[in-house]
Amino acid sequence: MSTTHTTQSHREDAGGAHRRAAAGPVVAMLVVFLGGASVLWATGWMRGRAACDQVEYHLPAIRRFAAELPRPNLHDYPSATTPGYHLVLAAFARAVSSDGLPLQIAASLFTVALLVIFGKALAMMAAGRERNGWELTALALPFAASPYVFTSGVWLLPDNAGWLLVLAALWPLLAGWTTRRMLTWNAMVLVLLVLVRQSHLWAAAPMCAAAWLGLTPLRDESLAGAIVRPFSRVSASIGAIVACVPAIAVVAAFAKEWHGLTPPSFQNQHEHGINWSTFPFILSLIGAFSLFFAGWLWPGITKLWRESRPLVIVAAAAGLVLAVLPETTFLRQPRSSGLWNVVKVLDDAGLSIPWGGHPHTSPLILLLAPLGAVAMAGWIALADDKRRWVIASAIGAFVLAQAANANCWQRYHEPMLLMLFALIAAGFARPAADPELARHPRLAAMRVAGPFVLTACLMLVTIAGLFGRDPLQPEPEHPSGSISNDPGR
Numbered sequence: 001m002s003t004t005h006t007t008q009s010h011r012e013d014a015g016g017a018h019r020r021a022a023a024g025p026v027v028a029m030l031v032v033f034l035g036g037a038s039v040l041w042a043t044g045w046m047r048g049r050a051a052c053d054q055v056e057y058h059l060p061a062i063r064r065f066a067a068e069l070p071r072p073n074l075h076d077y078p079s080a081t082t083p084g085y086h087l088v089l090a091a092f093a094r095a096v097s098s099d100g101l102p103l104q105i106a107a108s109l110f111t112v113a114l115l116v117i118f119g120k121a122l123a124m125m126a127a128g129r130e131r132n133g134w135e136l137t138a139l140a141l142p143f144a145a146s147p148y149v150f151t152s153g154v155w156l157l158p159d160n161a162g163w164l165l166v167l168a169a170l171w172p173l174l175a176g177w178t179t180r181r182m183l184t185w186n187a188m189v190l191v192l193l194v195l196v197r198q199s200h201l202w203a204a205a206p207m208c209a210a211a212w213l214g215l216t217p218l219r220d221e222s223l224a225g226a227i228v229r230p231f232s233r234v235s236a237s238i239g240a241i242v243a244c245v246p247a248i249a250v251v252a253a254f255a256k257e258w259h260g261l262t263p264p265s266f267q268n269q270h271e272h273g274i275n276w277s278t279f280p281f282i283l284s285l286i287g288a289f290s291l292f293f294a295g296w297l298w299p300g301i302t303k304l305w306r307e308s309r310p311l312v313i314v315a316a317a318a319g320l321v322l323a324v325l326p327e328t329t330f331l332r333q334p335r336s337s338g339l340w341n342v343v344k345v346l347d348d349a350g351l352s353i354p355w356g357g358h359p360h361t362s363p364l365i366l367l368l369a370p371l372g373a374v375a376m377a378g379w380i381a382l383a384d385d386k387r388r389w390v391i392a393s394a395i396g397a398f399v400l401a402q403a404a405n406a407n408c409w410q411r412y413h414e415p416m417l418l419m420l421f422a423l424i425a426a427g428f429a430r431p432a433a434d435p436e437l438a439r440h441p442r443l444a445a446m447r448v449a450g451p452f453v454l455t456a457c458l459m460l461v462t463i464a465g466l467f468g469r470d471p472l473q474p475e476p477e478h479p480s481g482s483i484s485n486d487p488g489r
Contacts, residue, residue, distance in 0.1 A: 021126060024133040025140035026119035032144045032459075033115060037108060037154045040466075041101060048468040049337075050151035054100070058086065058156040063098055065090035075257055080266040082254055084195030085110075085158035104156060111153030114164040115144055118419065121171045125427030138451040139422040142292070145455045146418055147462040148411040162200055163415050165193040169203045173210045173390050174423055176218060183211065187243035194247045198261060199405065199412075201251050204244040205397030206390045211240035216386045226389050261404070269333070272406035276326035277335055280369040281408050282399050282417075283319050284339060287372030289417055290379070292454035295446030296425035297375060300382030304374075307381075312374055319373030320366070328365040338410025339364070379421065383428045391424065 039045075046055070057078045065072040065086055072090070074083055085107075092106050122136050143149055152159035169189045172182050186207045193200045214236045216225050260267045290297055305312055329352050330336060330344035343362040346352065352359035353366065376395065380388050402412055429447075 021123035021131070021133070021136060022120045024137045025122055026116050028137045029115040029119060029140050029144035030112065032141065033111060033150060033153055036150060036462075040154050041104065044101075045466065048151060048466045050155040050157055052468075053157055054104075054155040058158065059100060059103070061086045062089045062093055062103065062156065066093035066098055069094050074254075076263045076265055078265065079158070080262045080270055081158050081162075081197045082195050082250075084192065085161045088161075089156070100156075104154065107156055107161075108153050110161040110164055111149070114149075114153075114160050114167065117164065117167055117171075118143060118422075121167065121175075122422060122426045124175060125171075125423055129427070129429070131426060134448050136426060138448045138455075139296075139425055141455040142289075142451055142458055143415065143418040143422060145458040145462060146414055147458065147465050148414050149418075150462050151465065158196055159411070159415070162193065162197040163419065165189055165196060166200060166203060166416070167419065169193060170206060170394060170420075171423070173206050173394075174387060174427060176387060178210045178214055183207075183240060183243050187246065190244060190247040191250060194250050198251050198254060199401050201247060202397035202401035203394075204247065206394040207244065208237060208240040209390050209393035211236045213386050213389060218385050218387075221383070221385050221388055223389075226386060270406050274403050275334065275406055275408050276403070277328055278403040278405070278408045279399065280319070280323040280326065280328055280365050281335075281339070281410075282402065282413050283322060283370075283372035283376065284365050284368035285372065285410065285413055285417055286376050286379075287368040287370075287374075288339065289421065289454065290372070290375035292450040293421055293425060295443050295448075295450050296421075296429045297378050297382065298443060299429060300378035300380075301374070304378055304381040311377060315373040315377045316370040319370035322373075323366045323369035324361055327360050328362045329359045330362075334407050336409070338414070340408075340410070379424055382424055391420070394420070 045051070061077045061079045061083070064077060065083065069090060072083070072087065077083065077086070079086060089103055089107055093103060096102060096106070119136075119140055122140055126136060149160060149163070151157070169186055172185065190201075190203055190207065193203055212233050213226060215229060215233055220226075255261055258264060258267075262270050328335070328343065330340050330347050335343070343364055346362055346364055347359060351363055353361040353363060355361065380392050380395075382388075383391055398416060402408070405412065425447075
């Protein structure tokens, strides 16, 4: 009896500690989002890329579905994504209001849930790692300040509903929960995820990787430990694959209905085979963002250099090759927005590296992609147990899924990277009390200062983006059916 009470007391204490640790990041993120969103809603602000997407695409789709319920026509509609997000809001529009502002406020609940759960995930990942509130808040804020997270919460975009479900699928795996019950949970979340955005089927890969690693001891970080006794791992892996079948069936059903991977109106825009520029671009984003997380990442880089210098060299060389082979100059629609805008400035200044007499390689991508490849290896090395292979499978599957899109846009990549970096840092970077790091007070300061500087930069980008072009009209009742040339889509 006393043992049961003691165990229950420990659980309650742990739960209370997690809630206290999560309070700072959650409050800070909600202040950033709700504070800014309230001002924009109150002033009726309708400028910038996200507002244009609402007017031209997502609001018309929601209203069309609301009019068609309970039998919406899913063959073609003004969104390139699966219709889960739009159907939920269509039900709200049918039952409560189809006006833009009420729908925006209702849809913002996806973002509020995303930020709350993200803050709690950071706190639970950090359990036992001696993180302080400033460190966790610093890790959380870049995600909330990202223009692609903030504006997607203010206006009617399905992005944050997708990231919420990505987090729900990925976080338990990073926390090391691989029970049969968690497999069932992930299977259900994966179905909901592909109902919101079909390209997120990549989340099946880390789920299957976690099942494969079930026989590996938690503290075994070696590759040998991840592949030993392969035949003994087949049963668990088959179970995970079977659990993914419902989500695969959902994507297959939509592909059959659309005769492609997107609704017919968007197939010319998005479906053109592999976009090879996606690989160096994502590596460049990893390199750029990792500079701000250097205080957290540095132990992973030093560990990698100490234990496997050839791997560092190979990673840098691979990043260099990926930066050289595909064309990485600015090209409106497929290579535009975000970091591509900086590439355009260099192109206009005549600084692109030619190949075959034509501009071919951006020096910015040429510099950042090798850096990003090394940083990515460092992030994976930072994970000091078998979960590093779950992280590696998540990154690999995510990049491959994004490369299937003809448009390499930062809005598809940035939130995932900011979320994943923060979770890895909270869960695996060595604590501030580590004697080795205690000798480097500047590194400890960088763990807080770097992400805060990134937050400030992202806020400036977000604010600047709010002064983009106006929507074509306030709230059209009928979609135009045309494909926009907006580079941020």
